[in-house]
Amino acid sequence: MAGVGLIVMAVIGIMTLASVSADESGSDWWRLNKQLRETLLNNYDKNVIPQRTHNGSVRVRVNTAIRGVWLDEMSQVLHINMWFIMRWRDERLHWDPKDYGGLNSLHVGEDEIWKPDLTVYNNADITDIDHYGNTHAIVTQGKVLWVPPAHVRVECPMDLTYWPYDLQTCHVYFGSWTAHGWQIELNYANFSTEVSVGNYYNLKRSHNWQMLTGSLHRHDNYYSCCPEPYFTMHLQFNLKRVSPSFAPTVVVPACVVSLVTLIQFVLPLTHPQRITVGCTALLLTLMELLYLAMTLPPLASSLPIIVKFYGQTLVVVAVSVGVCAGLFRLTNSHVSTPPPAILKTVLTGPLATILFLRGYTEKVGHSGSGGDDGEVLEDGHAPRYDHEWLLVAAAADRIAVIAFIATFVITLIAFVAVV
Structure with missing residues (x-):
């Protein structure tokens, strides 16, 4: 038992000496750290640039x-x-x-x-x-x-x-x-x-x-x-x-507006639903332009291509709706005033082949079932020029189609080039 007591006393003594040594070492580190800080920062001017010489940067x-x-x-x-x-x-x-x-x-x-x-x-x-x-x-x-x-x-x-x-x-x-x-x-x-x-x-x-x-x-x-x-x-x-939300809110509506506009042009000129389809495309374009106006910051240096596309689409669709409305006016009423002669000459010339208007030019002169333009009919009615104005309306419609397709293709190429 005496031997065990001596061993315990020895262990306690060693642990005490180690603790005292550690305390002394720790206090010595703090003392050295404080001494170094006082030595370096004593009379140290933090406003002076630490240059070795006058010209040494x-x-x-x-x-x-x-x-x-x-x-x-x-x-x-x-x-x-x-x-x-x-x-x-x-x-x-x-x-x-x-x-x-x-x-x-x-x-x-x-x-x-x-x-x-x-x-x-x-x-x-x-x-x-x-x-x-x-x-x-x-x-x-x-x-x-x-x-x-x-x-x-x-x-x-x-x-x-x-x-x-x-x-x-x-x-x-x-x-x-x-x-x-x-x-x-x-x-x-x-x-x-x-x-x-x-x-x-x-x-x-x-x-x-x-x-x-x-x-x-x-x-x-x-x-x-x-x-x-x-x-x-x-x-x-x-x-x-990087924003995935722009695809369904900007790109997809642009494709939908283009599709609706093309459907309007595909319908026959005298189809009564052309104005309805055109007004629908016009409303969709206006809604998308309103969304872009609320989303985009007001900048004076640049205009997004997508905004130009919607603006040009709005003009083309509005022209198409106007052509449809004028067409219904011409076909449902007796028009006694012919279109300008120079316009009729241009539309019945080579331009008729380019715009695929030969089906309309062949009917020119038969608006009132007479042989010549403006011929007075046997029952004494005034001459009619329905087919002449139908030719003008068809030409405007063809030009609107070409303008829309060109706008869509050019904008698509410019837009997709950086995607």
Whole structure:
């Protein structure tokens, strides 16, 4: 029993010594960390650029990591959730790890040391130029790494020509607000110009904009007043609209309107349902144009092809309905006034073959069952020109068909080319 007691006492003694040693080691680490912080930040002026010499600039390597992008179409403002990754060297924050127990890194607040005053030049929110969050920087023997998150809002003029399958290019320009190139030299991180896109923490993944590519470039600007350069970093985004809802709400109605319009042209000229079908196509076109007016942002620089298509379809359908109404007026009443002679000459010439009007030209002169145009009938009735006006109506109908088919084909080619 005495031996067991001695063993227990020995184990307790060893554990006590280990605990005391660990406490001493932990307190020593805190003491070294505090001592290093006091040594580095004592008399440190964060407003002074860490230049070695008067002409020696501080090289700041810049990169970005995109976490989310979405485009406000009504205001044409691009919102970006991103991380600015900045690295530079500050000799005032250099130390020898041997003097501090092997401590080789230190966390400091972003308001405790100097940092580059990078500002977004084309910021859309002029009341907020502080894009960065309150985050710490990591100092490793004079090398500073600062990765603040930022929410940037920039103006992005849109081109909606190929809406809703459009591609948009947006730009972000940023640089030092007060320092020139001989004080702060902006450069790429690891000589890379590609912008990385985060595959996680993307808070806006549900939005209908997908980032295709991104690049970062530097522009060196020189002015006649000053010999020193001024560096501007140019961040460019290529965005693609992705929204499955546009197919049933825009593309399918366009096909339906085209089909209804073609059905109207297929019906015979004297068919009473032509006006009904034409008015239906006219109503569908007006409803779709109203939907587009409520959906699209008001832009002065571009007009979507789909809007042009609906506008041209509206004109063609309205002309067709007018032709049908005029045709019924002519065929159901005695018309004693002939069409202009030059118009009749043109329509009975080679144009009649091109427009497939020979079936109508053969009846010209038989409107009142007489041999010649305008012949007075035996019962004394006034001459009639029904077939002459029927020829004019048929020609207008053929021209409307050609105009609609040409409009549809040209618009379809231009629209599908980018899909």
